[in-house]
Amino acid sequence: GAGVSQTPSNKVTEKGKYVELRCDPISGHTALYWYRQSLGQGPEFLIYFQGTGAADDSGLPNDRFFAVRPEGSVSTLKIQRTERGDSAVYLCASSERPRGPDTQYFGPGTRLTVL
Amino acid sequence: DQQVKQNSPSLSVQEGRISILNCDYTNSMFDYFLWYKKYPAEGPTFLISISSIKDKNEDGRFTVFLNKSAKHLSLHIVPSQPGDSAVYFCAASRYGQNFVFGPGTRLSVLP
Numbered sequence: 001g002a003g004v005s006q007t008p009s010n011k012v013t014e015k016g017k018y019v020e021l022r023c024d025p026i027s028g029h030t031a032l033y034w035y036r037q038s039l040g041q042g043p044e045f046l047i048y049f050q051g052t053g054a055a056d057d058s059g060l061p062n063d064r065f066f067a068v069r070p071e072g073s074v075s076t077l078k079i080q081r082t083e084r085g086d087s088a089v090y091l092c093a094s095s096e097r098p099r100g101p102d103t104q105y106f107g108p109g110t111r112l113t114v115l
Numbered sequence: 116d117q118q119v120k121q122n123s124p125s126l127s128v129q130e131g132r133i134s135i136l137n138c139d140y141t142n143s144m145f146d147y148f149l150w151y152k153k154y155p156a157e158g159p160t161f162l163i164s165i166s167s168i169k170d171k172n173e174d175g176r177f178t179v180f181l182n183k184s185a186k187h188l189s190l191h192i193v194p195s196q197p198g199d200s201a202v203y204f205c206a207a208s209r210y211g212q213n214f215v216f217g218p219g220t221r222l223s224v225l226p
Contacts, residue, residue: 004158042119042204042216043159056213091158106158 004107025094121217134192138205145207
């Protein structure tokens, strides 16, 4: 079956621009997570959705970062006024049950480069 | 301030031998731990977990050991196979929420 997909796979943008990163979770998965992985680091939690609502957004670094999941399926991570420090791989994961750590299925990630 | 540390950025092991990957944590409130494996250009995949009420969990060639007093866990792979070559992440949480990942260890299994 289809796994978690993320588009684009690579995104290059200029400092100050706005970007959107998309995540298509596994069909039927109600929980969706966004992580950020910088070079040489492990994934860092950003936000968790249960259905359409953001149940935990404590990992978002500042108000330039925002994520939505309007229909409880596809999610978009939005970054305004990008900065060079935002360059990282952004990973999305979904799971069938809420906060199920051993059932999180990760997508391949979107590599964001801010010039 | 890293709460989860993997002090070996890389490890090389001969095929058929045991691979031991180590992880240390600082927060004594962590009660659930996982190991993920990651191949290049793919997302991490769940490998094995352990809760703080146990000190060992085994799944086939993979065994995770937890030493709560030392705040240390380790992943043993035996026998190691070339297909095990990947980056391994240790992750820790409290109540299975807000997982904190270590920086990873790159394992190379040499044929």
